[in-house]
Amino acid sequence: MNRRRFLQTTATAAAVFTGACSASRQQGRFLSKSELATLEAICEQIIPADQDPGAAWAGAVNYIDRQLAGFYREHRQVYRSGIAEADRRAGGNFAQAPSERQIEILKDMEKDEKTKVFFSLAVSHTMQGFYGNPRHGGNRDYCSWRMLGVTVSPVRGRNQYDFTKGGRS
Amino acid sequence: MKKVDAVVVGAGAGGGVVAKELAVNGLSVVLLERGKWYTPNYCRKDDLKNQRTSLLGNNTGPDDEGNPRVVVDASGNERVVLPSRPGYGNNAACVGSGTATYGAMAWRYHPKDFRMGSTYGCPEGSTLDDWPISYDDLELFYCKAESEIGVSGDDSGNPFKGPRSKPLPMPPLPPSREHQILEAAAKRLGLHPFHISMARNSIPYNGRPPCMRCRWCAGFLCEVDAKAGTQNTVIPVALRTGNCEVRTSAMVKEIVLNDRGRATGVAYFDENDRLQMQEADLVVVSGSAIESARLLLNTRHRLFPNGLGNRYDWVGRNLQGHTYSGAVGYFEEPTYDDLGPGAGIALCDFNHGNPGLRGGALLANEFIRLPIQFPSRLPPGTPTWGKAHKDAMRQLYRNTIVVIGPTQEMPVFDGRVQADPKVKDRWGIPVARISGKKHPHTLEIAEFMIGKAEMWLKEAGAVRIWESINRSLTVSGGQHQAGTCRMGNDPKTSVVNKYCQIHDVDNVFVVDGSVHVTNGGYNPALTIITIGYWASDYIVKTWKGTRFRS
Numbered sequence: 001m002n003r004r005r006f007l008q009t010t011a012t013a014a015a016v017f018t019g020a021c022s023a024s025r026q027q028g029r030f031l032s033k034s035e036l037a038t039l040e041a042i043c044e045q046i047i048p049a050d051q052d053p054g055a056a057w058a059g060a061v062n063y064i065d066r067q068l069a070g071f072y073r074e075h076r077q078v079y080r081s082g083i084a085e086a087d088r089r090a091g092g093n094f095a096q097a098p099s100e101r102q103i104e105i106l107k108d109m110e111k112d113e114k115t116k117v118f119f120s121l122a123v124s125h126t127m128q129g130f131y132g133n134p135r136h137g138g139n140r141d142y143c144s145w146r147m148l149g150v151t152v153s154p155v156r157g158r159n160q161y162d163f164t165k166g167g168r169s
Numbered sequence: 170m171k172k173v174d175a176v177v178v179g180a181g182a183g184g185g186v187v188a189k190e191l192a193v194n195g196l197s198v199v200l201l202e203r204g205k206w207y208t209p210n211y212c213r214k215d216d217l218k219n220q221r222t223s224l225l226g227n228n229t230g231p232d233d234e235g236n237p238r239v240v241v242d243a244s245g246n247e248r249v250v251l252p253s254r255p256g257y258g259n260n261a262a263c264v265g266s267g268t269a270t271y272g273a274m275a276w277r278y279h280p281k282d283f284r285m286g287s288t289y290g291c292p293e294g295s296t297l298d299d300w301p302i303s304y305d306d307l308e309l310f311y312c313k314a315e316s317e318i319g320v321s322g323d324d325s326g327n328p329f330k331g332p333r334s335k336p337l338p339m340p341p342l343p344p345s346r347e348h349q350i351l352e353a354a355a356k357r358l359g360l361h362p363f364h365i366s367m368a369r370n371s372i373p374y375n376g377r378p379p380c381m382r383c384r385w386c387a388g389f390l391c392e393v394d395a396k397a398g399t400q401n402t403v404i405p406v407a408l409r410t411g412n413c414e415v416r417t418s419a420m421v422k423e424i425v426l427n428d429r430g431r432a433t434g435v436a437y438f439d440e441n442d443r444l445q446m447q448e449a450d451l452v453v454v455s456g457s458a459i460e461s462a463r464l465l466l467n468t469r470h471r472l473f474p475n476g477l478g479n480r481y482d483w484v485g486r487n488l489q490g491h492t493y494s495g496a497v498g499y500f501e502e503p504t505y506d507d508l509g510p511g512a513g514i515a516l517c518d519f520n521h522g523n524p525g526l527r528g529g530a531l532l533a534n535e536f537i538r539l540p541i542q543f544p545s546r547l548p549p550g551t552p553t554w555g556k557a558h559k560d561a562m563r564q565l566y567r568n569t570i571v572v573i574g575p576t577q578e579m580p581v582f583d584g585r586v587q588a589d590p591k592v593k594d595r596w597g598i599p600v601a602r603i604s605g606k607k608h609p610h611t612l613e614i615a616e617f618m619i620g621k622a623e624m625w626l627k628e629a630g631a632v633r634i635w636e637s638i639n640r641s642l643t644v645s646g647g648q649h650q651a652g653t654c655r656m657g658n659d660p661k662t663s664v665v666n667k668y669c670q671i672h673d674v675d676n677v678f679v680v681d682g683s684v685h686v687t688n689g690g691y692n693p694a695l696t697i698i699t700i701g702y703w704a705s706d707y708i709v710k711t712w713k714g715t716r717f718r719s
Binding site: 133135144148 | 213214215216217224225384505541543553555556558562563566567
């Protein structure tokens with residue numbers, strides 16, 4: 001990700017700590033603007049914001065979009081049709097549906113033979129984008145690690161540490 | 170290419186040691202490794218891309234591109250599997266291999282682990298047997314391994330261990346909070362907890378610094394080089410002799426045999442995918458249990474139409490790993506203190522002597538669970554998404570202890586590696602085909618270990634406990650893979666003799682976990698390293714006599 005794009009994405013995401021996606025979202029690497037909005041709403045139901053940020057703020061959708069353009073390219077079609085199906089079940093725009101309705105739709109999609117593969121991928125990948133290493137586009141500002149109360153610096157070992165104690169830095 | 174005395178295939182736990190021992194004893198050695206040589210700077214601490222959590226691929230190879238395997242599961246379903254995906258049975262493809270990225274537990278097997286057949290009798294449907302060598306044969310080599318690789322720990326509190334003639338060269342790391350909680354509980358139960366032996370510096374040793382206790386350990390390269398593998402210990406020693414050359418990105422296709430069926434070297438693809446021939450008087454195969462078997466099976470010759478060493482159809486048989494089981498406990502007070510590597514305390518009270526069971530496992534606390542690994546540790550019934558899932562993550566992450574152990578498996582003849590008849594890798598070499606089922610007794614032992622883990626956690630104060638086990642009967646492999654080129658005295662029921670020399674051809678050796686008759690209830694790395702010293706000792710003595718020119 002180049003610097004400008006990074007700043008744009010974070011600026012967009014920073015505008016929304018909770019709730020639906022901002023209208024100023026950019027086209028993704030693989031997903032379209034409207035697909036991103038739908039997927040972000042799905043991710044946010046998978047890990048909703050409360051006293052701690054949810055999947056939307058953490059950038060889980062950015063993580064998934066990046067992987068669909070790379071390591072997870074095999075899942076492109078599943079995402080494309082799953083997102084379209086979520087929109088269809090919401091009467092056109094999943095992201096605009098009330099939260100209770102979104103949850104209902106996702107619970108159905110979780111059970112439905114035709115959509116359960118999509119939904120289980122979306123759950124796994126949202127977890128990765130939320131709890132995984134920020135280098136892949138999610139877990140913005142280490143928000144999930146802060147939530148769990150674990151150290152956020154992944155470069156501790158590059159700092160000086162006390163050799164004599166055989167202990168931590 | 171200039172002919173050398175010995176070519177070693179695979180720079181992992183076994184091959185790295187053999188290369189060093191031969192080089193310091195004056196043999197010229199070429200060490201071929203299909204992967205790369207990573208430095209500590211490549212650690213990257215990437216929670217999603219490492220050898221323990223390979224969701225976005227393996228950090229140290231092999232690449233998903235061009236290295237498939239075929240896996241036939243316990244129900245007979247066949248599929249092509251990529252290296253980062255479940256079921257592949259991957260071990261790192263790099264200099265050091267598993268020892269570059271492991272959790273670094275450095276266990277000696279129990280004396281009875283070498284006598285499983287005569288201790289317990291073989292259950293129906295298994296090939297459980299004794300090793301042709303004993304713990305006593307290996308004891309001095311275990312000492313050498315602990316000293317040259319560098320092991321910290323303190324097993325003085327373990328009354329079940331085999332006799333040790335030298336103490337470990339380094340003290341253990343200070344105990345973590347989990348360790349302290351579990352230690353007190355085990356003592357109350359009358360059990361015998363102690364500090365796990367680890368190939369990890371606790372003090373400066375061998376020119377490398379001590380562990381700085383981060384949580385990116387098992388599965389990762391060590392950022393400060395405190396974790397010891399062959400890549401930062403014996404292989405550099407081999408290079409300093411001037412007698413050893415390491416060639417990376419070198420994928421061996423086959424062992425080359427002359428008319429009489431003796432090995433004259435190996436054919437391999439170099440970093441530019443050009444086929445090269447490396448001539449040698451001696452070939453040592455150390456590719457780990459799956460790849461070593463594959464290489465022998467892909468070495469066809471008029472005299473060995475079914476593969477080298479495979480006259481009696483034992484190559485690739487008895488593939489085994491470990492069946493992990495145990496329990497997770499939830500505590501009201503935080504147990505997490507962010508001190509790596511996590512695992513530190515163990516019990517060997519249940520490795521043997523369990524009523525009605527053939528063997529058992531060590532029990533230890535688990536390596537630190539990274540946040541992304543924690544969803545799979547949540548209690549059964551936890552919603553898999555939504556607010557309730559997030560609440561569970563927040564409530565439990567810092568308040569759990571996992572106690573697990575590697576159950577010693579009952580080897581099964583049909584748990585096997587073959588060369589797949591159809592699927593080939595990017596060089597056109599037939600890939601490994603893995604098939605077979607675990608023995609049911611293995612799962613009985615694993616179930617028993619759950620109860621012991623639960624008992625320990627309960628005494629430690631866990632207020633809720635749930636089991637941790639994968640009950641799949643699909644054959645094990647993975648990082649603890651073993652057994653496919655069994656060591657034995659009878660050429661009809663084994664592949665190599667007790668010195669790891671192929672029965673059929675006296676200048677080809679297999680030195681890695683493949684030769685294990687059984688795999689102990691312990692992590693196998695130190696034993697593989699030790700077998701490396703044991704086999705090298707024989708090779709060097711024999712070299713000084715006949716030079717393997719029969």
